[in-house]
Amino acid sequence: MGCQKIVENCDCSQITNTVDNIHTFDYDWYDALPILPHSYGESRAAKRVDYVDAICALDIETTNLDDVRQSLCYIWQFCINGHCVIGRDLKDLKTFFDRLSLYCDHRTRLMCFIHNEGFEFHHLRELLGFEQVFSIAPREPIKAIYKNIEFRCSYVLTNNKLSTFLDNMKVENQKTTLDYKKLRFPWSKLNKNETVYCLNDVIGLVQAIDILMKSNGDTLYTIPLTSTGYTRRDVKQAMIKRRKQADFKRSIPDYNTFLQLQQAFRGGNTHANRWFVGHVVEARDYGLIHSYDRVSSYPDSLVNKLYPWELKPTETDVNTLISQGKAVLCDVVLSGVRLKDPFNGCPYIPVSKCKGLLNAEEDNGRVIRANKLTMSVTDLDIKIILNTYEFDTDPFYFNVKESEYKPLPDELKSLIIHYFRQKTSLKNVSGQELNYQKFKNRFNAIYGLMVQSPAKQLVEFSEECDELFYESKAESLESIYYKNVKNAYLLYQWGVWCCAWARYELESLIQHVQHTEGATFLYCDTDSVKYIGNVDFSEYNRIHKEMSLKNGGFAKDPKGKMHYLGIVEQEHEMTKFVTHGAKKYAYTCMEKIEQGKRKGCYEEVLHLTCAGVNKEKGAKELGSIYNFMPETRYRKGFVFRKSAGIEPKYNDHPEIREYKVGRNRAHIYSNIYFKDSTYTLNYAPKYITMLRNLCCNLK
Numbered sequence: 001m002g003c004q005k006i007v008e009n010c011d012c013s014q015i016t017n018t019v020d021n022i023h024t025f026d027y028d029w030y031d032a033l034p035i036l037p038h039s040y041g042e043s044r045a046a047k048r049v050d051y052v053d054a055i056c057a058l059d060i061e062t063t064n065l066d067d068v069r070q071s072l073c074y075i076w077q078f079c080i081n082g083h084c085v086i087g088r089d090l091k092d093l094k095t096f097f098d099r100l101s102l103y104c105d106h107r108t109r110l111m112c113f114i115h116n117e118g119f120e121f122h123h124l125r126e127l128l129g130f131e132q133v134f135s136i137a138p139r140e141p142i143k144a145i146y147k148n149i150e151f152r153c154s155y156v157l158t159n160n161k162l163s164t165f166l167d168n169m170k171v172e173n174q175k176t177t178l179d180y181k182k183l184r185f186p187w188s189k190l191n192k193n194e195t196v197y198c199l200n201d202v203i204g205l206v207q208a209i210d211i212l213m214k215s216n217g218d219t220l221y222t223i224p225l226t227s228t229g230y231t232r233r234d235v236k237q238a239m240i241k242r243r244k245q246a247d248f249k250r251s252i253p254d255y256n257t258f259l260q261l262q263q264a265f266r267g268g269n270t271h272a273n274r275w276f277v278g279h280v281v282e283a284r285d286y287g288l289i290h291s292y293d294r295v296s297s298y299p300d301s302l303v304n305k306l307y308p309w310e311l312k313p314t315e316t317d318v319n320t321l322i323s324q325g326k327a328v329l330c331d332v333v334l335s336g337v338r339l340k341d342p343f344n345g346c347p348y349i350p351v352s353k354c355k356g357l358l359n360a361e362e363d364n365g366r367v368i369r370a371n372k373l374t375m376s377v378t379d380l381d382i383k384i385i386l387n388t389y390e391f392d393t394d395p396f397y398f399n400v401k402e403s404e405y406k407p408l409p410d411e412l413k414s415l416i417i418h419y420f421r422q423k424t425s426l427k428n429v430s431g432q433e434l435n436y437q438k439f440k441n442r443f444n445a446i447y448g449l450m451v452q453s454p455a456k457q458l459v460e461f462s463e464e465c466d467e468l469f470y471e472s473k474a475e476s477l478e479s480i481y482y483k484n485v486k487n488a489y490l491l492y493q494w495g496v497w498c499c500a501w502a503r504y505e506l507e508s509l510i511q512h513v514q515h516t517e518g519a520t521f522l523y524c525d526t527d528s529v530k531y532i533g534n535v536d537f538s539e540y541n542r543i544h545k546e547m548s549l550k551n552g553g554f555a556k557d558p559k560g561k562m563h564y565l566g567i568v569e570q571e572h573e574m575t576k577f578v579t580h581g582a583k584k585y586a587y588t589c590m591e592k593i594e595q596g597k598r599k600g601c602y603e604e605v606l607h608l609t610c611a612g613v614n615k616e617k618g619a620k621e622l623g624s625i626y627n628f629m630p631e632t633r634y635r636k637g638f639v640f641r642k643s644a645g646i647e648p649k650y651n652d653h654p655e656i657r658e659y660k661v662g663r664n665r666a667h668i669y670s671n672i673y674f675k676d677s678t679y680t681l682n683y684a685p686k687y688i689t690m691l692r693n694l695c696c697n698l699k
Contacts, residue, residue, distance in 0.1 A: 060123055061074055061076070062671070063183055072186075089667075110148060112149055171207035211434070216230060239412060243488065243489045250310050262453070272345075289532055292535075300565035310403055313401055322382065328400065331397070344514070364687050376399075419439050419443035450498060456480070460472045510529055512535065617642060654669070
């Protein structure tokens with residue numbers, strides 16, 4: 001089918017100079033493309049293949065067939081160095097790739113980027129029969145090979161949706177919009193707007209990848225697979241000498257210590273004060289509701305705190321070790337555990353980390369009281385637990401390990417500070433948006449590298465498996481662990497303590513609020529605390545400013561203002577606030593109107609954070625903070641229908657293979673059918689019971 005028949009009244013030259021189909025494409029031009037030269041510093045794996053010196057992108061557009069719960073492709077588009085090829089049948093795409101492969105020898109590959117590769121993969125899987133697949137999780141392939149074509153996932157590379165990525169790169173061909181509800185078929189004529197949408201997705205992606213590679217000094221041989229790969233590369237380079245030194249090698253934990261560290265590891269502290277859950281807190285009754293957050297909490301912990309290195313087994317009493325300022329990792333048995341203050345709105349002990357939990361009273365996944373529990377903890381956790389809980393008998397500690405507290409390597413801290421200063425100095429600077437985004441992403445990624453598990457089974461792909469993806473059991477986790485830590489450049493315990501320090505600092509803010517007369521804690525999330533009343537954080541900020549000045553954790557923005565890691569700053573003041581648990585809250589605040597007749601005036605604006613619901617769309621759908629109410633025995637909970645996203649149905653082996661519309665027929669291959677999802681605000685049964693016991697506002 002010619003290009004002119006694919007689109008209606010559309011001059012494709014306005015979008016790109018070259019648009020072909022598989023028959024008109026200039027294969028001689030493709031054959032003349034040079035092989036990209038290798039360069040110094042490439043990985044061994046990169047040197048095993050030769051890449052065609054071209055940037056490619058592939059995208060397919062599909063229609064949902066609601067009557068049969070299937071999906072089919074109605075157009076595909078491929079771009080190579082600005083030249084586009086489009087087709088209406090996936091068989092033509094296979095034919096096209098087969099012809100391209102004829103021009104490559106066994107070492108030569110053509111790299112093709114797909115934004116959110118998992119989608120295209122499941123539509124092409126059955127037709128192409130990929131030979132090699134690398135996945136980070138089931139249903140999430142990020143690299144797949146068909147003959148001499150290597151498909152890479154640009155979403156995992158950038159960690160941005162396509163529209164954001166293209167906007168960040170300031171490409172010429174930006175993503176446009178499309179009505180996804182409209183039925184389109186391989187024989188449907190597409191208008192200009194639809195064609196522009198299709199072509200811009202691949203042309204813009206090629207442009208963006210080109211800019212991204214140039215800005216990072218990359219080639220197709222060196223570009224990483226994932227967004228964290230950029231930071232990993234910098235950290236490896238910074239630690240290249242330090243990782244070879246004896247004290248670093250000695251500090252790599254053995255497998256059993258690693259397992260204990262995994263048990264002790266937990267993320268940020270996110271919780272709602274149960275005494276206020278379901279109650280709309282209003283400024284007219286309590287005064288303005290405040291929200292303060294710590295500046296770059298995790299990077300602050302890495303720069304300003306001390307860390308364990310070599311964790312050694314010890315018989316020394318845990319309390320003695322803590323009094324000596326040692327870092328401690330241990331297991332603990334707590335009997336007759338209960339909160340010291342029954343009105344404490346943020347119990348610290350997580351149910352998910354407890355073993356042998358007996359007769360527990362829970363607060364949305366936290367322990368209020370229990371007859372007995374066992375858990376793995378750090379010395380920082382112990383301090384918080386001893387400060388906020390009491391027990392029938394003294395805690396029993398076992399499997400105790402100790403370490404001296406020492407700073408992280410100067411090489412690593414210097415890299416973090418460099419990222420922080422670059423990010424701060426480039427913020428809101430015209431023409432520096434790309435560099436700002438680059439340093440911001442790397443600054444936020446270092447902690448994540450520390451807690452990546454070195455004992456993780458590979459996710460394999462096989463057409464013989466019912467679910468297609470499975471965890472390989474070919475090698476034990478222990479052997480995988482020891483194989484991976486041979487090349488370690490960061491210590492896993494640093495990531496465990498980084499989170500522990502962040503929780504420790506957040507707990508100090510919560511306690512400061514709770515011990516301030518007239519103030520009440522409402523909600524916390526990792527690095528922020530929301531409360532009512534007047535709380536003075538000036539002393540806290542003085543101490544942390546001094547620490548950052550001492551350790552280099554400061555930076556100047558383009559306006560000359562200094563910023564310090566770890567201090568607390570006000571986010572916003574709210575006029576109304578209501579929460580229904582972790583990651584479920586809504587609030588209103590007064591915001592200045594920027595346009596229209598009322599420009600300069602203030603209006604009350606609703607904001608929403610609810611896991612599984614789009615923030616902006618959800619707030620619009622909710623309409624009023626008073627509608628943000630959960631399901632109870634007496635009323636229905638609010639149902640988000642327009643903002644709860646979509647959920648996939650994987651049709652790996654479709655029972656229906658042909659779809660008819662009049663005289664036209666389309667073949668159905670393996671596909672993903674998306675249906676609109678809904679989200680009903682409700683409470684877990686245990687949470688309802690606990691709240692009823694508090695005589696909360698459940699009606």
